[in-house]
Amino acid sequence: MAVHYGRDEVAAKETVEAITGAGGRAFAVRAELGVPGDVDTLFAALEPEIDGLDILVNNAGVNASASIEELTPELYDRVYAVNVKAPLFIIQRALPLMRDGGRIVNITSGVTRIALPGTIAYTGTKGAIEVMGRTLAKQLGPRGITVNSVAPGFVDTDINADWLRGDPEAQAYAAGFAALGRVGTPEDVADVVAFVTSADARWVTGTTLDATGGSAL
Template sequence: MTGQATAVVTGVNRGLGQSIALALGRSGHRIIAAHRPSSDATETVSLLQAENIPVLPWAVDVTDAEGHRDAVASLRVRLEAEWGVDRLDVLVNNAGIGAFAPVDDVTPEVFDALFTTNLRGTFFFTQAMLPLLEGGGHVINISTSLTRHVSPATAVYAASKSAVETLSRSLAAELGPRGIRVNSVAPGPTATDFNGGAMRDDTALRAELAAHIALGRVGHAEEIGDAVASLASHAMRWVTGERLEVSGGSFL
């Protein structure tokens, strides 16, 4: 890459998205901080600005496939006006939802919501962004270690993320001739506010999980962010179609 790279991170208002945006910013990327229109990304934007990282907040709904074309066209105008660029280097599809319930309690509404955001949103948002990624862009999709090991009440969530990993490999093959790389990152148990902050706030749960993790603890959000930034770096330019698990050796 020449000059300063530009990255879009979705779901940037909290948790992993915030940490990914900070890690990419610290590694030399300008950040487009994408968040749901109903959410507030002020904290993330302020953290980036405090470190003199160029940032543009972008309110966009990744599930609104019909509105993506107009949203991306508006983004292109902003990129040219603010930074004098007309393309992107990195797209991190981090926005997602989690809903966990035993199989008997899963409703059609919960099932559809998981696949609408985690899979459909990832696919159509990526599709809309392709014109900005041509000729050297990199798509990184956030998955979960639960696609490799199993845990009670996670079947539908894990299935939606397994589909994201399959999508990532297929797109890597299809988009490679267009100069676009596609990889996935699969975090293990991480202390964030995801799922109501259970892994962050529940000491007993963290201890139970730590007993099944080779490195003896749950992860920290910044460790996932650092892994994404490393994968996005020029040093990893020959990597595509891969799944990078960042889990401290969970359930080996």
């Protein structure tokens, strides 16, 4: 298993150790996304280590907290480069390596269903990913490759750390969105991803699985 990271080498090594400690094989691959040559850098490190691909999960992303009045062209370009352009061209590069019957999962967001004006650019990137997934599902169906999206809600991850962690009021606000009454954990979302990459989800493709804990119902 390849564990990609952009900057946090420590976290990548911890993930590799968790996988190998459970009896799996894993290695870390560093490539900053959203910069020129990002896909080439990623696959230059990946390809010598593998003989094919069965599962691709596009999980990397950056936030863009800005309303329409605050949004700048520079911020727009940055968030689209990481959240849309990089996954698209990673998939393009991965397809010749992917075995028939493979799985592609794109991490989107509940913001495609829940209107949050303060994240208009971020919302747009996640909408683009969902439409891209449906289109690719149609194209790759004859190969038995499924393409799905998983849409988390508020989750306690690094992308939300600057406003969520350590702030009881922010945590209460985020938990208040979910019907299940709490902030999501990485494990909540990872289990949904694990399902959609499994044989049990062989007849599921071109769709978005809501993993928001019932947010904004």
